[in-house]
Amino acid sequence: MIQRTSVAFGAVLLLAAALAVAAETAPSVRDGVRSYRQAHEREILAELTGLLALPNVATRVADVERNADHLTRMLERRGFQVRRLSAGEGTPPSLYGELTVPGAKRTLMFYAHYDGQPVDQKGWLSDPFKPVLRTGPLGAPGKGNDPKDVDLTSVTGPLDPEWRIYARSASDDKSPIVAILTALDALKAGGRKPSVNVKLFLEGEEEQGSAHLPEILRRNAPLLAADAWLLCDGPVQPTRKMQVFFGARGVAGLELTTYGPLRPLHSGHYGNWAPNPAVALAHLIASLRDEEGHILIPGFYDDVRPLTAAEKSAVAAMPAVEAKLEDDLALGRTEGNGARLEDRLMDPALNIRGLRAAEVGEGAANAIPTEAQVSIDFRLVPDQTPQKVKEKVEAFLRAKGWTLVAEAPDRETLRAHPKVARLAWSLDYAASRTDMSLPVSRAVVAAVERATGEPAVQVPMLGGSVPMALFTDRLKAPMIGVPMVNHDNNQHGINENLRLQNLWDGIEIYAELMADLGSLLEK
């Protein structure tokens, strides 16, 4: 299959060279790709919804395998040579795809992931794995102004680019995969060929902390060689401007449980004497960070690598998004004493994902709960590591009088220690920042700007965590993020969605990168 495609591309080689010379007058890559997309919107959407219909929570390996099978067929249809990369039986596989372009001297690797966040939260408008096209973004809660379902069979003409696909992974991170493949389709249909060899790495357990990724990379390092890795994950700017990012924060997860009496106790007969684990948890949380986001653990910021002057300038040049976001999200305040969002994302952070103790509201009983739990995610920056963060948190809690255990404590442990907390860590990965001034860094920015026709927002480090450090530390290749999905996509939450215009934009950007990067690097 890859042979035949290469031949097809070979046939247009001379034409492509001619076009490059006549770049001022010939149709641009962007125009060609756009025409193709406009003629094929429904097919592109059908391919995406077919992929979204496959449940992909990575704790269910069989589901992930079904996604991998489906993706393999999608890649092979485009002439990719596909391999399934595994860290061992019963682990979620990653997919590797390779499309060699005759004459190309450079190799570009596209990274995306096809697994998704859990879907246990209440409030989905529809089944997370039955994609639904709707007329716009979510309405305000309780206002009855939620978007309407679109029935494509009763629609004629082009699709409204403000419509959105609602499904788990619509934005995070299946749509970039469809955009990359459609970009290839569009180049081919327009008689162009990529200026680089194209490789794909599609990860299968990113949302579970990429536990097996290091082993997969270790086993396949030569196969995965590339001049640069493009990371196709995360959202564009809240202003809807495209952005290029050169790093991402790291992440470490913590489930922390405090303990009260062995049995629920009547709060009237025992309250004020038997210790309340929810009160203890509240004080513990308040001791970890303040209401402005500052982490109160001594030495927590010691390993933070300062931004370079170039990075500081890039952050300062990023567009102001705060006013619109505050309005969209109905925020009456922000954390950080009014600091800019982009500045805040260059710092480490401690977020509470969830709290749980007994019941609230109608189901609440007048009782002292037996335990209370908080779910925390730490966001890390260079040169913090998950292991060092763990050590600092634990030393801090021990100094505060907590006895720390890794498993649910038995009666004897609880009896013997005044304050027992169970800590279950997921030490996911460190942060990464690629040098913004490398030639490949500049070339990627130039290609993106050619696709969009305007300056790209350049972000030294993304707030969200993607396992860039696992790649850059191991493969020693630069890694640069080129995201495409809308910022207001509810990724990780309920009613995750993708705005169609972002899918259309992604196709054009990825096409331009494939078409241009080789020649840009040879200049």
Added chain:
Amino acid sequence: MIQRTSVAFGAVLLLAAALAVAAETAPSVRDGVRSYRQAHEREILAELTGLLALPNVATRVADVERNADHLTRMLERRGFQVRRLSAGEGTPPSLYGELTVPGAKRTLMFYAHYDGQPVDQKGWLSDPFKPVLRTGPLGAPGKGNDPKDVDLTSVTGPLDPEWRIYARSASDDKSPIVAILTALDALKAGGRKPSVNVKLFLEGEEEQGSAHLPEILRRNAPLLAADAWLLCDGPVQPTRKMQVFFGARGVAGLELTTYGPLRPLHSGHYGNWAPNPAVALAHLIASLRDEEGHILIPGFYDDVRPLTAAEKSAVAAMPAVEAKLEDDLALGRTEGNGARLEDRLMDPALNIRGLRAAEVGEGAANAIPTEAQVSIDFRLVPDQTPQKVKEKVEAFLRAKGWTLVAEAPDRETLRAHPKVARLAWSLDYAASRTDMSLPVSRAVVAAVERATGEPAVQVPMLGGSVPMALFTDRLKAPMIGVPMVNHDNNQHGINENLRLQNLWDGIEIYAELMADLGSLLEK
């Protein structure tokens, strides 16, 4: 029915007088009642389990009505004249029962409630409304040493008094009703009659804060006249000693919700900037009370009426239960810097019943939750009132920068205020303490001591809340608590249960009170 019963009691009047004279040699009330119980254990248990099988969460009025119908039949079988007391259509009814004793000059009112706490918590060993007899108390979690089910059809001889009935309201508060009625059965079978007119008041929404009780009392004050009210609710001492209590703490409930962004936000892309409502809630809770139980709201303790010297002595004389409790409950510490449990229960308290924000554990997403909720119960002492507590809490939170709302806030409200909290109060009732030195107070203690053959523990005020203030403030009658159920009954929690020996003890105590109180007060 009540006529015939009165005649029957009349017939034994002279005999009873003779017995009183020959008290030293005749069988005691206790011995007679015990013999009756020993001969009728299975029937008594069958009557209790029949009552427990009726769901009784007071938010479902139809369920409460079915309980009232069933109880009416139980009372009428004993010759009571029964009336259903309501505060209006669609409200849970209370039941009033009256049994006039010829010649009795005093009237004793027994209070109990037949509604129960919600049963939404996970972890019940069996359906809360399918009573199960088991061989003992609950085992330790995960130890596999839970008690075994008892099949009464394969048991011969007397029942093991350590066996327990597991069901919602087994202890709180249906078993006292069965004990009172069985006490009457036992007296009658032994040819004795009560020395007092017996009245029953069985409330139908105590666990929902007795919202309609004031109106029921207002409408029926003359009917409810009595020399004393006996409150048959709450547990005996953790040492298993019987106790008499002269008051109870009041209670006010609070559901408090804090707000983050309007939609769940990716914690990597927006965390550290968009405010986290769970962090805000933790700081709010930590500002309300410390880890020792001390409430940090200025002026919160201003209205606390000090204990009298007699009350202080009574508290000091209460048996030490702490060591055993700490061991039973696997406590590594207690709140109050090591103060005694009984001392702690004389103070007001703030208990957290539950916490909730998004999800924890496997279901947790890397997102900033949209809201966080805490469920709180305040325990009040004389002369605090729920209204004054509400005012103090709200003034404190406002001073801390919170904008308080009573309903879920709209987008505009959230946008306009830095910190918005929704407060939903249930201003239940105040505390009450009856004078321990009244003649009727002394007589109740004497009767209980006669039934048990040992000194009764005298408690100035119970830690748990029962609506004593609603009665004492309105009816101006002394109210004294005479509880019977085991302390380790898990009331309000999962797997609520009643130890059989406590039911047997309750029957003897209530019988002695009926048999003796009239004559004790005439001495």
